Amino acid sequence: MIGFVERFLQDLNIETKRNRKGGLIATIKGTDDKEHRMLTAHVDTLGAMVKEIKSNGRLRLALIGGFQYNSIEGEYCEIETASGHTYTGTILCIKHPFMFMRMLEKRNETKKIWRFVSMKR
Numbered sequence: 001m002i003g004f005v006e007r008f009l010q011d012l013n014i015e016t017k018r019n020r021k022g023g024l025i026a027t028i029k030g031t032d033d034k035e036h037r038m039l040t041a042h043v044d045t046l047g048a049m050v051k052e053i054k055s056n057g058r059l060r061l062a063l064i065g066g067f068q069y070n071s072i073e074g075e076y077c078e079i080e081t082a083s084g085h086t087y088t089g090t091i092l093c094i095k096h097p098f099m100f101m102r103m104l105e106k107r108n109e110t111k112k113i114w115r116f117v118s119m120k121r
Helices: 002-011 097-120
Strands: 015-018 024-027 048-053 059-063 076-080 086-090
Touching (some): 002 024
Antiparallel strands (some): 048 059, 076 086
16 A cells, blocks of 8 residues: 555655655655645554464454454454465454443442442441
């Protein structure tokens, strides 16, 4: 994606260069050098990284960026391997959301019981 943006800007005769980490810097000259403006943006897609390949072939993911798992559940994804192969799949939660809600309810009940016990002292 960054190469596409770089070529697009160069076709418009806009000066570009890359920083050490591969980020693209484009400079658009103005009419006055006394004041400058800067604009930053992401052009990549931050998603997840494979954390583990389980014995059943499923993947455990580590999130990268600001996604919550429930916001990407059911989304199609592409996994690119180190050797350049691409696999497609769907992101699914391990546990059903209702199970998660039950766990939270149990935690709240435990807290309520603990408060009750401590009040009885």
